[in-house]
Amino acid sequence: MVAVVRFPGTLDHDSAARAIHAAGGTAIAAWHQDTELPAGTTAVVIPGGFSYGDHLRPGAIASRSPIMDAVRRHADAGGLVLGICNGFQVLCEAGLLPGVLRTNATTSFVCRQMTLEVIDHDTPFTRGLTDTLSIPIKNHDGAWFGDPATARIVLGYGPDNPLGSVASAAGVANHAGNVLGLMPHPEEAVDPLLGSVDGLGLFAALVRA
Amino acid sequence: MTTTPLHRQLGLTDDEFVRIPELIGRAPSDAELVMFSLMWSEHCSYKHSRRLLRRFPTTAPQVLQGPGENAGAVDVGDGWAVALKIESHNHPSAVEPFEGAATGVGGIVRDILALGARPIALLDSLRFGTLESARSRHLFTRAVAGIGHYGNCIGVPTVGGEVAFDDRYEDSCLVNAMCVGLVRSDGMLKSAAFGDGNLLVLIGNRTGKDGIGGASVLASAELSEDDADKRPSVQVGDPFTERKLMDCCLELAGADLFLALQDFGAAGLTSAASEMAAKGGVGLDIDLNQIPLREAGMTPAEILVSESQERMLGLVAPSQLDAVIAVCTRWELDANVIGVVTSTGNFTARHNGEIVVDIPALALTDDAPAYDVPQIPADAPSPLNLDDIAAPDDLADAWRALLARPNVASKRWIYEQYDHLVGANTIRRPGGDAAVVRIPGMQRALALTTDCAERHCEIDPRGGGRATVFEAARNIACTGARPYAASDCLNFANPEKGNTGWRLAEVIEGLSEALESIGVPIVSGNVSLYNESPARAIYPTPVVGMVGLLEDARTSVGHGFVADGDVVILLGGGRARFDASEWVGDAIGAPERPDLDDEARLIAATLRITATGRVHSAHDVSDGGIAIALTESALAGNVGCHVQLAEDRRNDEVLFGESGGRILVTCAPDALDAIREAAADAPCAIIGTVGGDTVSVEIGSEIISLDLTDARAVYELTLPKAIA
Numbered sequence: 001m002v003a004v005v006r007f008p009g010t011l012d013h014d015s016a017a018r019a020i021h022a023a024g025g026t027a028i029a030a031w032h033q034d035t036e037l038p039a040g041t042t043a044v045v046i047p048g049g050f051s052y053g054d055h056l057r058p059g060a061i062a063s064r065s066p067i068m069d070a071v072r073r074h075a076d077a078g079g080l081v082l083g084i085c086n087g088f089q090v091l092c093e094a095g096l097l098p099g100v101l102r103t104n105a106t107t108s109f110v111c112r113q114m115t116l117e118v119i120d121h122d123t124p125f126t127r128g129l130t131d132t133l134s135i136p137i138k139n140h141d142g143a144w145f146g147d148p149a150t151a152r153i154v155l156g157y158g159p160d161n162p163l164g165s166v167a168s169a170a171g172v173a174n175h176a177g178n179v180l181g182l183m184p185h186p187e188e189a190v191d192p193l194l195g196s197v198d199g200l201g202l203f204a205a206l207v208r209a
Numbered sequence: 210m211t212t213t214p215l216h217r218q219l220g221l222t223d224d225e226f227v228r229i230p231e232l233i234g235r236a237p238s239d240a241e242l243v244m245f246s247l248m249w250s251e252h253c254s255y256k257h258s259r260r261l262l263r264r265f266p267t268t269a270p271q272v273l274q275g276p277g278e279n280a281g282a283v284d285v286g287d288g289w290a291v292a293l294k295i296e297s298h299n300h301p302s303a304v305e306p307f308e309g310a311a312t313g314v315g316g317i318v319r320d321i322l323a324l325g326a327r328p329i330a331l332l333d334s335l336r337f338g339t340l341e342s343a344r345s346r347h348l349f350t351r352a353v354a355g356i357g358h359y360g361n362c363i364g365v366p367t368v369g370g371e372v373a374f375d376d377r378y379e380d381s382c383l384v385n386a387m388c389v390g391l392v393r394s395d396g397m398l399k400s401a402a403f404g405d406g407n408l409l410v411l412i413g414n415r416t417g418k419d420g421i422g423g424a425s426v427l428a429s430a431e432l433s434e435d436d437a438d439k440r441p442s443v444q445v446g447d448p449f450t451e452r453k454l455m456d457c458c459l460e461l462a463g464a465d466l467f468l469a470l471q472d473f474g475a476a477g478l479t480s481a482a483s484e485m486a487a488k489g490g491v492g493l494d495i496d497l498n499q500i501p502l503r504e505a506g507m508t509p510a511e512i513l514v515s516e517s518q519e520r521m522l523g524l525v526a527p528s529q530l531d532a533v534i535a536v537c538t539r540w541e542l543d544a545n546v547i548g549v550v551t552s553t554g555n556f557t558a559r560h561n562g563e564i565v566v567d568i569p570a571l572a573l574t575d576d577a578p579a580y581d582v583p584q585i586p587a588d589a590p591s592p593l594n595l596d597d598i599a600a601p602d603d604l605a606d607a608w609r610a611l612l613a614r615p616n617v618a619s620k621r622w623i624y625e626q627y628d629h630l631v632g633a634n635t636i637r638r639p640g641g642d643a644a645v646v647r648i649p650g651m652q653r654a655l656a657l658t659t660d661c662a663e664r665h666c667e668i669d670p671r672g673g674g675r676a677t678v679f680e681a682a683r684n685i686a687c688t689g690a691r692p693y694a695a696s697d698c699l700n701f702a703n704p705e706k707g708n709t710g711w712r713l714a715e716v717i718e719g720l721s722e723a724l725e726s727i728g729v730p731i732v733s734g735n736v737s738l739y740n741e742s743p744a745r746a747i748y749p750t751p752v753v754g755m756v757g758l759l760e761d762a763r764t765s766v767g768h769g770f771v772a773d774g775d776v777v778i779l780l781g782g783g784r785a786r787f788d789a790s791e792w793v794g795d796a797i798g799a800p801e802r803p804d805l806d807d808e809a810r811l812i813a814a815t816l817r818i819t820a821t822g823r824v825h826s827a828h829d830v831s832d833g834g835i836a837i838a839l840t841e842s843a844l845a846g847n848v849g850c851h852v853q854l855a856e857d858r859r860n861d862e863v864l865f866g867e868s869g870g871r872i873l874v875t876c877a878p879d880a881l882d883a884i885r886e887a888a889a890d891a892p893c894a895i896i897g898t899v900g901g902d903t904v905s906v907e908i909g910s911e912i913i914s915l916d917l918t919d920a921r922a923v924y925e926l927t928l929p930k931a932i933a
Contacts, residue, residue: 008456008541009449011364015633050362053449109357109626138628140361188630193647193762 002206003030003041005071005087007062011049012084012187019187020045023200025207032065043080043206044071046087048139048185058101058141059089068094080124080209081179082202085139088171088181097172097181099146104139105164111138112162113195114184116170120154123177125205133198135184137163137170142183144169155182215239219246225578232572240510240558240565244573247476247514248483251738254577257704258736261582261714264721269730271693273394279323279472280390281732282397283694285653285758290394292326295334295387295659295696295754297737301443302355302384306348310355310384311446315518317388318365319472322455322521325398325462326390329632330646331360333370333386334659334698334752338379340615340931345374348382350932355446356386357626362448363455366635367627368644370659374615375794380742385698385735387659387754391648398462400471401489402524402550407468409482409493409548410530412537413454413520417503420444420477420516450519450542457540458521466533469524477515479573481522482548483556486570492555493570495548509565513558524550582710590668593788593798600861604913608836609923611865612915616791617833618927619844640845641768642684642829645759654765656690656757663748664789664796670712670749672802674719679808679869680831681755682727686812687827687872689766689819690757692727697734697753702746704738712749720751726805727812729755748796764822769845771825775875775899777839777852778884780818781811782892783830785858785866791832792865803869811870814891821887823880830871836864836906836913838873840920843904849917852897856909863908875899 002020004027006013017027028038032051037044051062062068068090075081075096083091091097104110116133118126133155148167155171157163163183171182186199216226219242229237229245237245251257267275273290274282280294298313314331321328333356338345349372360367365388402409420443461467469489471481478495486493497512507515525533530546537544551557556573558566569576601607611617624639636654637645643658660681666673682692697720704710724731740747759765788798818824826846830838835854843849854863876884885893905914 008453009362011452011631012633015631018633049364050449050452053362053447053452055449108354109361109628111625111628111630136630138361138630185630188633191633193636194630194633 001026001028001040002043002045003028003037005030005046005067007032007051009050009053010047012047015187016045016047019190019203022190023203023207030067032067035066037070037074043209044074046083046090048085051086059086059093062090063093075179078178080206082206083181084185085183088183091181096179097174098151099144101141102143102145103141104143109140110162116184117156117158119156123154123173125180125202126154129201134196135186135189135199137184139183220250221246225249232576233568241568243510243514244479247479248573249577252475253480255736256578257580257582259579261717264717265731266721266725267730272730272732275732278400279320288394290392290397292321292324292390292392293696293756294320294733295385295698296735297698298384299737299740302352303382305443306351307355308443308445310352311359312444312518313384313386314356314359315446315451316474317386321388321390322458323470323472324392325396326392327459328365328388328390330389330657331365331367332657332659335372336378336383337374339374339376342379346932352384353623353626359446359448361628363452364631366629366631368629368635368646369639369657377745377748380745381740381747383700383750385752398467398470400469400485402469402485402491403489404550405552407550408525408527408530408546410523410525410533410544411547412523412542412544414450414517415501415503416512416515416517418511421511421514444516444518447519453540453542454519457537457542461536466529467523471522473520479513483570483573486556487574492551492553493548494551494557497558497560499545499547501543509560582704584711585708586711587708590799595859608915611833612923613927615928615931617837619924622928636762636765637767642687645688645765647762652761654759654762656685656688656759658684659752659754661750661752663750665800666716666749667796668789669802670715671719674716675723675803676869677751677753678720678723679803681753682812683829683872685755685757686815687829689764690759691816692729693756693758694732695729695753695755697731697751699736700740700750701738702741716749716751722805726809766819766824766827768826768828768842770842770848770875770899771846773900775825776878776881776895777850777897778874779894779896780872780874780891781870783868783870785834785863785868787862787866790867808870811891814888815872817887818884821883823876823883824874826875828873834865834867839904843917844921844924848899849901849903850897850899851905853907860908860911
């Protein structure tokens with residue numbers, strides 16, 4: 001079962017659960033005040049939103065909530081963790097992923113369909129994915145800032161780098177590859193009715209775990 | 210030294226002031242006087258428009274909740290209802306655009322929430338002065354930022370809307386927000402209080418001094434040059450709390466823990482509680498000391514009328530109080546019992562053990578004054594003389610120039626700042642005729658639009674009212690959805706002056722006639738008057754928010770051309786004219802009054818045509834005429850077209866003239882017979898073919914062409930440049 005973590009202000013938990021279902025899996029809710037992941041959890045997704053209203057810094061408060069200790073233990077044991085948008089910000093703030101997410105170069109929220117490049121096919125998430133993915137971005141603080149020499153950049157925006165990420169990074173993994181954060185929203189790309197199913201592969205990876 | 214009496218400072222007339230003792234049998238306390246001034250303000254009581262609003266068609270088989278509640282609702286099948294409402298936040302946005310627009314979104318979301326409905330989509334209809342004005346650029350960019358900030362953070366997609374710029378809005382910008390929500394038909398909440406001893410529970414934010422007197426001071430009078438005094442009247446939004454409030458109230462509603470629910474809007478607790486009491490025919494006894502305050506030293510009157518945001522008032526049975534508090538605690542929200550239902554019929558408020566307010570709730574609501582507004586018709590318009598309008602030297606240059614007007618150019622700069630996807634239900638994104646949003650968990654989808662033909666309304670308000678409804682309906686029908694329900698936001702100047710009262714009545718008549726002709730009810734709405742300054746009055750701007758129902762979400766039609774070789778068809782018999790058009794950019798001439806039968810026939814034909822399943826694109830011909838409509842479809846599909854148009858007027862008017870009742874449809878050549886058959890009695894002309902990388906129009910011996918790459922650059926860069 002894939003645990004979907006929910007903080008106050010999380011917005012994409014239902015969409016993430018639907019995406020897990022579309023990938024053939026079962027979603028189970030994990031509440032921010034819980035100290036353990038739900039029994040039977042095999043993988044974790046931290047969906048997007050504005051946890052704690054982005055107060056202080058996006059993801060800063062959520063990264064210190066009780067459930068994150070359980071997520072850290074799961075990750076340390078090699079379990080898969082996918083952080084989407086605010087989930088990516090939370091994972092960076094929690095130190096599970098390198099770098100930080102800064103305010104977009106546009107200084108504005110940007111909602112746009114993007115073509116992502118899969119740079120690293122050698123993670124549990126990206127194995128077998130096509131070289132490009134059509135997935136939308138929608139964020140205000142999505143410019144990844146970190147050291148591209150040491151970080152494992154898995155997904156990129158290519159030459160069109162609208163948010164101003166270092167190395168045009170759209171998604172970054174830990175060195176083991178079992179924790180992935182990305183600013184684009186794969187849960188918005190799992191249904192042909194909405195124009196793309198390119199996000200399905202990332203959820204399929206969680207379901208396989 | 211003379212001082213203005215308190216009642217006049219509060220916006221009450223002398224006649225209104227005299228009525229209060231007659232109603233309550235004694236002189237009002239100061240707190241009571243403040244409450245009357247707000248509840249009897251235009252914003253809360255609609256005293257200058259109430260009698261006219263009765264004209265609207267409000268009944269139809271699909272209506273589950275008509276006007277009178279926090280929002281209206283219609284049946285969308287399988288036991289589900291869709292709630293909808295549009296509301297203005299004009300005056301606060303003119304004073305502080307970011308917070309004004311943001312709290313406009315927050316307010317309309319809570320109106321939907323008050324029905325127990327989950328908000329699933331937002332739209333915004335905006336009007337500002339021209340972008341040459343630094344003030345208007347500021348208002349526009351900050352209002353967009355405020356809408357984005359609030360809407361994005363609460364996780365409700367902003368899927369559509371419209372914006373126009375005209376000097377007439379320089380002093381009075383318009384910010385109208387519409388929200389649509391989903392609720393089980395049998396779980397829909399009302400706001401009427403009932404049952405002696407049931408408890409009023411205030412959930413959400415603490416109460417502060419923000420928004421004191423907003424309804425009377427800001428929203429019910431003309432703005433003067435010295436608006437700085439009014440700044441404290443603007444509310445400040447907290448979208449994070451709003452999201453928690455949504456999650457919390459929906460959980461409580463889902464568990465059947467609310468007996469009634471009401472949001473805090475204009476006039477704060479005064480309005481929320483008096484309406485709950487008046488609707489239920491009961492009294493309420495409220496202890497102001499139980500209301501958590503943000504700042505010390507607030508007077509009873511301030512607590513009673515504060516417009517602090519993100520607050521809801523629930524009616525809860527005593528036996529279920531603990532369960533309610535537990536859910537609120539889980540969502541980290543304050544929840545306090547602030548009062549109890551009584552059988553007295555009175556709105557009673559206590560402070561420090563003393564009764565500070567004790568008046569019949571009905572006196573505040575149903576006894577509010579109602580006035581007739583002067584009905585002075587404007588002069589009959591005369592048609593434009595084409596000789597007075599210079600013909601452009603080069604039609605292609607003119608075309609590009611029209612495409613480069615902010616009113617015509619792409620609105621991508623706006624909607625990319627809005628999360629129009631959250632929830633994973635947005636099938637047709639902003640930029641087309643209407644947005645299409647899947648109803649979560651259902652095969653059906655909703656088409657959503659807001660529209661207004663304000664220049665037409667200025668010249669011929671009856672015709673403009675009709676044109677507004679039909680444009681919305683055509684936008685809905687182009688997606689394949691059936692126009693199903695509407696909400697209206699009537700933005701007008703001072704109705705007591707000049708022809709405005711007459712225009713208000715005529716617009717309502719025009720809207721009503723058109724709505725009746727296509728069987729669409731008004732289920733909710735809002736009126737915003739006094740949108741004028743000493744220098745300028747706005748155009749009559751009756752924004753209609755319309756919801757369409759699409760039986761199968763997979764069948765929605767977009768506005769972009771699809772394939773080389775497709776046939777371009779012009780549906781409808783509208784005659785292109787410059788009167789009131791974007792080309793002339795002014796409310797001049799005498800635009801043709803839309804014919805009710807012709808327009809209804811066109812909409813029915815469009816629905817039959819889209820139902821064939823063989824339509825590749827459909828696009829309403831509106832601002833900028835057929836040249837712009839063709840360009841928009843070509844840009845959206847990234848493929849050009851070649852069409853031939855009759856040389857029945859001067860070529861610039863053929864290209865850029867406007868009229869109601871025209872829709873561009875494309876289909877594969879082998880679908881033509883099916884489309885023609887479906888069009889039946891509606892005019893249906895083949896005008897050209899899709900293909901190539903130019904949009905070219907042949908009129909007589911002249912061919913006018915626009916390169917798609919050039920057109921895209923002009924179309925996409927205009928707005929970013931204009932505000933840079």
